[in-house]
Amino acid sequence: MDRPAAESLLAFAEQASSDLDGLDRSxxxxxxxxxxxxxxxxxxxxxxxQRTDDALRTARALAGFWTASGKLEEGSKWxxxxxxxxxxxxxxxxxxxxxxxIIDFWLGADERARALHTEALTIGRQMRDGNIVALALTGLAxxxxxxxxxxxxxxxxxxxxxxxxxxxxxxxxxxxxxxxGVAAQMAGDLDExxxxxxxxxxxxxxxxKFGGLAVEAANLAMVEHQLGHIDRAxxxxxxxxxxxxxxxxxxxxxxxxxxxxxxxxxRDQLTLGATLIGAAEKMMxxxxxxxxxxxxxxxxxxxxxxxxxxGAKDFETASxxxxxxxxxxxxxQALVTS
Numbered sequence: 001m002d003r004p005a006a007e008s009l010l011a012f013a014e015q016a017s018s019d020l021d022g023l024d025r026s027x028x029x030x031x032x033x034x035x036x037x038x039x040x041x042x043x044x045x046x047x048x049x050q051r052t053d054d055a056l057r058t059a060r061a062l063a064g065f066w067t068a069s070g071k072l073e074e075g076s077k078w079x080x081x082x083x084x085x086x087x088x089x090x091x092x093x094x095x096x097x098x099x100x101x102i103i104d105f106w107l108g109a110d111e112r113a114r115a116l117h118t119e120a121l122t123i124g125r126q127m128r129d130g131n132i133v134a135l136a137l138t139g140l141a142x143x144x145x146x147x148x149x150x151x152x153x154x155x156x157x158x159x160x161x162x163x164x165x166x167x168x169x170x171x172x173x174x175x176x177x178x179x180x181g182v183a184a185q186m187a188g189d190l191d192e193x194x195x196x197x198x199x200x201x202x203x204x205x206x207x208x209k210f211g212g213l214a215v216e217a218a219n220l221a222m223v224e225h226q227l228g229h230i231d232r233a234x235x236x237x238x239x240x241x242x243x244x245x246x247x248x249x250x251x252x253x254x255x256x257x258x259x260x261x262x263x264x265x266x267r268d269q270l271t272l273g274a275t276l277i278g279a280a281e282k283m284m285x286x287x288x289x290x291x292x293x294x295x296x297x298x299x300x301x302x303x304x305x306x307x308x309x310x311g312a313k314d315f316e317t318a319s320x321x322x323x324x325x326x327x328x329x330x331x332x333q334a335l336v337t338s
Contacts, residue, residue, distance in 0.1 A: 023210050052087050153179065178219075
């Protein structure tokens with residue numbers, strides 16, 4: 001590795017990262033996978049050369065790839081290594097801290113995540129950067145939700161929305177709308193949740209962020225389900241899964257299969273529901289992640305209803321059948337039968 005090669009890889013990583021939420025995700029993902037060893041070597045070269053900003057930028061650019069590919073431990077390690085370097089521009093350090101905090105959140109390392117988001121928030125306030133402040137506040141709000149402190153999460157997100165007004169960058173606002181919608185749903189304020197989720201979906205469309213659109217459609221499906229709008233919930237969950245399939249976004253699959261399992265259960269398609277739940281459980285285990293706080297109660301309710309309807313033995317038989325399916329087979333079954 002030398003300077004021109006490392007700098008070229010940094011430019012490649014940042015361009016791929018900016019486009020990774022679009023419909024061409026699969027091609028970009030394959031390109032990142034194909035050059036992954038080189039990209040890690042570039043980070044190491046920047047670390048060895050004490051080029052803090054470039055190490056932070058490269059690691060931050062790979063955060064979405066690490067999350068989507070399930071390489072969470074590896075991502076946490078490299079971001080930690082870059083953040084351990086001295087100096088660097090405040091903006092790069094803050095955004096890298098935020099991305100590291102999100103990865104640690106998904107790993108369940110809440111105290112590390114809290115420290116990283118707090119660091120990002122402190123820097124953002126010092127810089128008077130509304131976007132960084134909004135991002136860090138939503139990171140802390142996610143942790144509040146995991147601790148079942150829904151009102152604290154909503155307070156943090158409202159502050160994030162206010163901070164986002166001072167910047168043209170819509171990223172922080174999109175994050176705040178997302179977590180506010182989730183928090184409102186958890187608090188039982190379903191009409192408010194619908195408002196925030198629809199606004200975030202509109203913003204995602206304008207930004208060309210199809211990954212964000214798929215996430216919010218899935219969340220809105222959960223809300224519509226709770227409101228008793230089963231057909232609307234089905235339509236949203238299916239749309240989200242179709243986007244995820246087109247983008248080859250396997251990270252989304254277990255959440256959407258769980259959502260469609262809930263729809264199947266509501267329609268008294270209990271065997272299908274249990275099969276999809278089993279497939280979703282296997283995917284979560286393979287990814288090494290846990291159900292987030294807004295998802296877990298609905299997943300658990302679906303499982304409880306299925307066990308009551310099918311009986312423990314038949315539920316296990318059907319869910320084992322789902323766990324035996326490959327990812328492609330499970331997704332195909334969800335799209336064909338739901």
